[in-house]
Amino acid sequence: MSEDFNDNKTIQAQSSETISGEGVRGVAPDKDYVRPAEVADQDLYHGHSFITKWIFCQDAKVIGVQYFLLATFTGIIGLILSWLMRLQLGFPGAAGFMTAEHYYQFVTMHGMIMVVYFLTALFLGGFGNYLIPLMVGARDMVFPYVNMVSFWMFFVAVGVLLASFFVPGGPTGSGWTLYPPQAILEGTPGSGMGIILMCVSLILFVAGFTMGGLNYLITVLQARTRGMTLMRMPLTVWGIFTATVLAMLAFPALLVSALMMTLDKVLATSFFMPTILKAGEVLEYGGGTPILFQHLFWFFGHPEVYIVALPAFGIVSDLISVHSRKNIFGYRMMVWAIVIIGALSFFVWAHHMYVSGMHPWFGFFFATTTLIIAVPTAMKVYNWILTLWKGNIRLNTVMLWCLGFIVTFVNGGITGIFLGNVTVDVPLSDTYFVVAHFHMVMGIAPLMVIMGAVYHWFPLVAGRMLSEKLGKLHFWITFLGAYSIYFPMHYLGFIGVPRRYFEMYNSPYITSAVGVNEFISMAAFLVGAAQFILIYNIIVSLRMGKPAGKNPWQANSLEWLTPTVPPEHGNWGDKLPVIHRWPYDYSVPGAKDDFIPQTTPPSEVAGTEVEKT
Amino acid sequence: MHVGFIFLAVIVGSVLFHIFTPWYWTDIASNWGSMDDTITLTFWVGGGVFVAVCLFMVYCIFKFSYKEGRKAEYKPEDKKLERILTWATTLGVAALLAPGLIVWNQYINVPKNAIDIDVMAWQWGWQYRLPGEDGKLGSTKVENINDNNPFGIILEDINGKDDVLIQSDVLHLKNNRPVKILLRSVDVLHNWYVPQFRAKMDAVPGTITYYWFEPNKVGEYEVLCAEYCGVGHYGMRGRVFVKSEQDYEKWYQEQETFSDLVAKQEEIEFSGTKLVKNNLND
Numbered sequence A: 001m002s003e004d005f006n007d008n009k010t011i012q013a014q015s016s017e018t019i020s021g022e023g024v025r026g027v028a029p030d031k032d033y034v035r036p037a038e039v040a041d042q043d044l045y046h047g048h049s050f051i052t053k054w055i056f057c058q059d060a061k062v063i064g065v066q067y068f069l070l071a072t073f074t075g076i077i078g079l080i081l082s083w084l085m086r087l088q089l090g091f092p093g094a095a096g097f098m099t100a101e102h103y104y105q106f107v108t109m110h111g112m113i114m115v116v117y118f119l120t121a122l123f124l125g126g127f128g129n130y131l132i133p134l135m136v137g138a139r140d141m142v143f144p145y146v147n148m149v150s151f152w153m154f155f156v157a158v159g160v161l162l163a164s165f166f167v168p169g170g171p172t173g174s175g176w177t178l179y180p181p182q183a184i185l186e187g188t189p190g191s192g193m194g195i196i197l198m199c200v201s202l203i204l205f206v207a208g209f210t211m212g213g214l215n216y217l218i219t220v221l222q223a224r225t226r227g228m229t230l231m232r233m234p235l236t237v238w239g240i241f242t243a244t245v246l247a248m249l250a251f252p253a254l255l256v257s258a259l260m261m262t263l264d265k266v267l268a269t270s271f272f273m274p275t276i277l278k279a280g281e282v283l284e285y286g287g288g289t290p291i292l293f294q295h296l297f298w299f300f301g302h303p304e305v306y307i308v309a310l311p312a313f314g315i316v317s318d319l320i321s322v323h324s325r326k327n328i329f330g331y332r333m334m335v336w337a338i339v340i341i342g343a344l345s346f347f348v349w350a351h352h353m354y355v356s357g358m359h360p361w362f363g364f365f366f367a368t369t370t371l372i373i374a375v376p377t378a379m380k381v382y383n384w385i386l387t388l389w390k391g392n393i394r395l396n397t398v399m400l401w402c403l404g405f406i407v408t409f410v411n412g413g414i415t416g417i418f419l420g421n422v423t424v425d426v427p428l429s430d431t432y433f434v435v436a437h438f439h440m441v442m443g444i445a446p447l448m449v450i451m452g453a454v455y456h457w458f459p460l461v462a463g464r465m466l467s468e469k470l471g472k473l474h475f476w477i478t479f480l481g482a483y484s485i486y487f488p489m490h491y492l493g494f495i496g497v498p499r500r501y502f503e504m505y506n507s508p509y510i511t512s513a514v515g516v517n518e519f520i521s522m523a524a525f526l527v528g529a530a531q532f533i534l535i536y537n538i539i540v541s542l543r544m545g546k547p548a549g550k551n552p553w554q555a556n557s558l559e560w561l562t563p564t565v566p567p568e569h570g571n572w573g574d575k576l577p578v579i580h581r582w583p584y585d586y587s588v589p590g591a592k593d594d595f596i597p598q599t600t601p602p603s604e605v606a607g608t609e610v611e612k613t
Numbered sequence B: 001m002h003v004g005f006i007f008l009a010v011i012v013g014s015v016l017f018h019i020f021t022p023w024y025w026t027d028i029a030s031n032w033g034s035m036d037d038t039i040t041l042t043f044w045v046g047g048g049v050f051v052a053v054c055l056f057m058v059y060c061i062f063k064f065s066y067k068e069g070r071k072a073e074y075k076p077e078d079k080k081l082e083r084i085l086t087w088a089t090t091l092g093v094a095a096l097l098a099p100g101l102i103v104w105n106q107y108i109n110v111p112k113n114a115i116d117i118d119v120m121a122w123q124w125g126w127q128y129r130l131p132g133e134d135g136k137l138g139s140t141k142v143e144n145i146n147d148n149n150p151f152g153i154i155l156e157d158i159n160g161k162d163d164v165l166i167q168s169d170v171l172h173l174k175n176n177r178p179v180k181i182l183l184r185s186v187d188v189l190h191n192w193y194v195p196q197f198r199a200k201m202d203a204v205p206g207t208i209t210y211y212w213f214e215p216n217k218v219g220e221y222e223v224l225c226a227e228y229c230g231v232g233h234y235g236m237r238g239r240v241f242v243k244s245e246q247d248y249e250k251w252y253q254e255q256e257t258f259s260d261l262v263a264k265q266e267e268i269e270f271s272g273t274k275l276v277k278n279n280l281n282d
C-alpha cells in the first residue's frame, strides 16, 4: 500500500498542489486528484438481533442517540429538581416536604447532573458519536465495541447516581463541588452512602467516558476519509475533538479526587482531612488539607467548563455558517482559538479559589491567565457576528437559537471577566452573581446550541423535519424566559445574597428582593414547561413531520451527503466519499448554487472563484 | 423583521434595567470603595462590548436576512481586521486587569496598625477573640478546645493570657481602625462575610486565613456565612457593631479575658459552688 502511495506521488500531485496549477515533473496535473487511502476500509460488525442492533449496539449513530436520550432523561430530572428549588426560593414553605436537607440534596444533584451527566454526556457522547464519523467520512468509530461499552458504563453510572436517592440518608447534599471535610461529615445530608455512591458514580462515568473519548480522538486522527485534511474538518469536529483532549487530561483529576475522598470516608485516611472537632470530640483524622481537594477538583472543573463550551462553539459556528449561507469568517482563527482556549484552560483553575485561603499571591497569576483567555474567546464572538455580516440569513428556528446563544454567551462571558479579575471577585464570589454568571454562560448558552443542533440535525437522524411553528414558540419562551431568570439574578448578588441559601430569613437587604425571587421562580416554571414543547414536537414530527429528503438545509458538510437519509450502518454504502474542499464554500462567486458540497471535485465547479482550502 | 425588534428590546431592556434597578449595592461601610470602582469600570467596558456586539447582531438581522436570489459575500478571511480586533481586545482586557491586580495587592497586604481578630467558626456559629493589652493573640490548637478553654488557647503561650474572649456571635469594631480578620474553623469550610464591608475569605480547618478592612460607618451589620458548610449554612449568621472610639473602649473594658476565665473556673473548682460567680462580677 505504501508503495502504491509513493508511486502515485511521483506521477500525480496532490489536490492542493494542482489547484495552484503546478504539476510535478511535467505530468499534466489531474485537477480532481486526491491522495489514495492509507488504511484499508473498516470491517464492521453488523448486528442481526434486536438486542445487537438497538441495545448492545456498536453503531456510533445508535450509541449517539442512546447517549442523547439517557442524558436528556437525567437532564429532565435536573430540571425538575431546579423547579423544586425555585419553588422554595420564590415561595418559601410552599412545598411542605422541602426541608433544608432536601434543598441541599437537590442543589447538589441538580448541579452535578446538569454539568456532567447532561451537558458533557450530551455533547460528547451524543453529538460526538453521531457526528464525528459522518463528518470526517468514516464508516464508524474506530473501536465500535469499546464505544458500546462506553455507553453502558455511562448507563450504570447514571443508575448508581439515581440509586443514591433511595439509600438511607439520601443523596449527597454537599454541593456539586463536593468539598471536604463537609462532604463526608455529619451535618451534611447524605454524608454516608450518598457521597460514596456519588464518588463511585463519577468513577464509573470517567472510566466509561475514557473509552468513548479515545474513540473520538483516534477516529478523528486516523479514520478521516481521503482528502479530509485537518484544516478541512467542520468546526463541530474541531470543538468536540479538542474538548475530548481536555476531558482525557482533566477527568483523571476528578477520578483521583473521588477515589481519595472515598478512602477518607471509608478507610478514614486523611488526604483532605485536618484535625477536626465535632460535637466536642476530636475525630480520628489529621494532617490533610481541604484545599488540596479544591485544586484537584478545579483542575478538572475548569476544563470541564470548556468541555461543554468548545463543542458548543464548534456546533454553533457550523449552524451560523449554513444558515447565513456564508463561510464561517476566519476559519483558521476559529480553529486556533479553539486549540488555544483548550490549552489555556489548564492554567486558570484557581480562579474558582480566590477566596479559598490558598496563598494570596496565586491571585495575580490566575487573574492574568484568566483574562488572557478572554482574548481568543472574544475573537470567536467577533467571527460569529462577522459571519452574519453580509450573509443571507435564514431566520429559521435553528438561526434563532444561534442568535440566542450569542446574546447569552456574550452576557455570561462579560460577567466572567468580573469574576476572573480577583478583586472584583471578592465581593461577588459565592453570591447569586456567580449563580447567574455560570447559568448564563455554561447553562443557558450551551443549551441554546443544543436546541439549535436538535432542530438542525433532527431531519438527518429521523428523516423528517421538526415543526418550525412549535420550534419558534419553544425558542421565544425559552430565550426570553431564561434571560429574565438570570439577568436580574446578577443584581441579587450585588445586594449580597449568598448562594446555596435554603432560606433568606429577614435580613433587611435580602427581604428587599422578595419580588425578584418570585418573578424569577415564575419564569423558571415557564421555561421548564416550555421544554415539553420540544418533546411534543419530536414525538409528533417523528410520525407526521414533513419528509426531509436529502440535504434539506443545502449544507456542504459530509453528514448530509450519505447515500441514504437517515444514514445506515456503515454510513457510506459501497464507496467512501472523497473530499475536495472545506465545508464552508457557500455563495461562491460564479457557482450555480449557493453551496458547494465537500465532495464536489474542482472540475465540476470550474470557473468559480473558490479559495484554495 | 419582528425578530430584530425583539432582540433589540432585550438589549435596550437590559440597559434600562441596569440604570433603573432598585437592587444594587448594599451601601458600602468599609475602605473597599476601590472594589466598587473596579466593578463600575468593568461594567462600563464590559457593558459597552455587550451592547456593541448585540447591536451589531441586530443590525445584521435587519440588513441581511434572507432574500431569494441574493448572494452572500464570499470572504473567508480578513487578516487585517482580525489583527485589529485582537489587539483592541487585548488592550481592553489589560485595562481591566491592571486595576484588579493593584487592588488585590492592597487586599493581601495588611496595614501595620490593624487589630488582629480571631474569628473562630464551627457548625454552625461564630465566636471571636481580641488581643489584650499586649496587642497580640496567643496561639491555639484544636485539640485544646474544651469548656474551660473555648478557643483552644495554648496555655504556655504568654500572649494568650490577656486575650479578650467573646463567646457570642456579636462582634464590636472600632470605627476607622483597620482590622485583620484571622479566620479559622474547627470542622468544615466557612466564610465570614459582611456584604457592606465587601471583603471575604474562607475559614479553612487546619490553617489560618486572613483578610483586612477598615470599617468606616458606625452601625449594625449582619454577618453571613458565604461558604457552604452543611445544612445549617443558611442560618449561620452573626452581627457586627461598628462603634465610635469611646463606645468601643467602654465595651472593650467590660469583656472577659482568658485569665479571668481561668481564674473563674479555678474559683468554681476550688469552692465547689457556683455562688462565687456573683463575687467575680465586680
Ligand code: HEM
Binding pocket: A082, A083, A085, A086, A107, A108, A110, A111, A112, A114, A115, A119, A174, A175, A176, A177, A435, A439, A442, A443, A444, A447, A482, A485, A498, A499, A500, A501, A524, A527, A528
Ligand atoms: C431553567 C433551568 C435552570 C434553573 C431554573 C436552575 C436553577 C438553579 C438553582 C435554583 C440553583 C441553586 C442556587 C443556589 O441555591 O445556590 C442552581 C444551581 C446550579 N445549577 Fe442550575 N438551573 C437551571 C439549569 C442549569 C443548567 C442547564 C446547568 C448546567 C450547567 C445548571 C448548573 C447548575 C450548577 C452547577 C449549580 C450549582 C450547584 C451547587 O451550588 O452546588 N443549571 N440552579
Ligand SMILES: [Cu+2]
Binding pocket: A301, A302, A305, A348, A349, A351, A352
Ligand atoms: Cu473556571
Ligand SMILES: [Cu+2]
Binding pocket: B189, B190, B191, B225, B226, B227, B228, B229, B230, B232, B233, B234, B236
Ligand atoms: Cu456556611
